Amino acid sequence: MPYIKIEVTREGITREQKNELIKGATDLMVRVLHKDPAATFVVIEEVDTDNWGWGGESITDIRARQR
Known part of the structure; x- marks a missing residue:
């Protein structure tokens, strides 16, 4: 059962x-x-x-x- 954690900065990532x-x-x-795929978990933080x-x-x- 894979567990995938994706961490991104909170900078406007959309639901799509x-x-x-x-x-x-x-x-x-x-x-x-x-x-x-039914046993694969993906978490986005x-x-x-x-x-x-x-x-x-x-x-x-x-x-x-940078601005």
Whole structure:
């Protein structure tokens, strides 16, 4: 029973995009590992940009500098 966790920053990901990620991740498990799609779980967690850092800075600060 595969469990797939996808973490993204909370920056406007749509319901349609989430559905596509869920379907794509499930299809990948079916194709590569021959897993049953009914037993494959996909969780998408949206993380606030204040809580996601890269290179010693929060994504919030990086995005602000890029504007």
